[in-house]
């Protein structure tokens with residue numbers, strides 16, 4: 023029994039490890055990744071950090087991965103959400119939910135290196151890296167991939183974990199619906215005069231939403247969205263002018279902004295696949311859906327795909343079921359629908375509401391923030407999804 027995973031990003035690596043742990047190595051996994059880990063630093067991944075929800079961390083503990091990541095993680099104990107120049111704000115504190123941390127922030131490059139080390143130790147996983155899948159041949163009872171080094175690998179199921187606009191998905195006639203926010207996300211690591219001390223911030227500004235997350239060495243990671251038309255203007259700003267603009271938009275909650283690292287920018291849009299399965303193929307992570315980064319839900323949702331698929335495969339393995347059979351793929355697609363729909367709706371709704379400068383909507387969102395700070399039921403419903411406490 024074997025599964026081929028294409029893509030060694032966060033989704034592909036955690037899926038390989040989840041299958042290995044949940045099936046105690048009884049399902050063989052071939053993982054194909056185009057880039058060596060040291061190349062990822064050059065691809066711009068060094069500056070990107072992601073926030074893992076409390077629910078995600080619990081699942082990573084369950085599949086034996088968290089202990090390897092914890093030394094490159096920073097806990098979030100408090101989140102402050104506000105709207106620049108308006109009255110609404112809401113606070114979330116770990117103590118309110120009787121947990122030590124609302125989530126953890128990990129640096130992607132460091133996490134990737136640690137996950138690859140775990141894969142090298144997993145007896146049931148064969149790594150093909152660097153190697154790129156160039157063709158896929160599907161027959162009735164198996165799937166075969168052809169690598170750019172001419173090697174052929176076959177298995178019962180092919181998992182496309184090859185990221186946004188998945189080429190494998192396209193080769194299997196899957197299509198994506200794109201909702202363009204006409205925004206770019208600028209990311210940079212910054213140093214402020216005050217220690218963030220576990221505090222994270224989400225602030226809605228005139229240019230677009232910004233998020234500040236605590237990371238190692240008392241620094242913060244910034245994601246700041248702007249309308250795409252401003253890209254050229256932003257690219258020519260020197261560091262001091264960029265920090266001045268950020269200080270005006272963010273305010274003084276962390277004191278003075280003292281330093282900024284190299285800035286990277288990403289186009290942001292919402293991509294949703296019309297189907298998440300095809301004959302002997304399943305999509306996970308960004309290949310299945312790519313979300314706006316500001317709400318920090320992309321990988322958290324992707325990991326719920328990963329864990330659900332690993333559980334279904336583990337169960338199928340125990341019952342000698344075909345790992346790429348129609349029934350199994352249908353179960354996976356059905357099981358993921360509701361969570362995917364709800365998480366996408368929440369992220370998309372937030373972006374559209376907070377990207378809008380229309381006076382009536384500004385009023386509505388401030389009333390919303392005010393209501394959330396005073397109505398525990400409403401606040402908790404949003405928090406539960408952000409914490410990853412959702413059914414899969």
Ligand SMILES: Cc1cc2nc3c(=O)[nH]c(=O)nc-3n(C[C@H](O)[C@H](O)[C@H](O)COP(=O)(O)OP(=O)(O)OC[C@H]3O[C@@H](n4cnc5c(N)ncnc54)[C@H](O)[C@@H]3O)c2cc1C
Pocket residue numbers: 028029030031032033034054055056057070071072073074153154155156183184185186189207209245288306307308309315317318319320321322323324
């Ligand atoms: C600025 C920013 C901030 C974010 N913040 C958060 C956050 O706070 N919380 C959160 O949960 N999410 C966040 N996200 C989203 C998160 O980063 C992604 O959801 C996650 O990293 C995607 O992982 P993936 O493995 O699905 O895809 P990818 O990381 O894109 O990995 C795909 C891999 O497949 C490989 N590949 C592609 N084609 C082939 C092929 N033919 N053969 C072999 N290999 C191939 C690629 O080399 C790549 O390594 C953020 C995203 C951005 C842009």
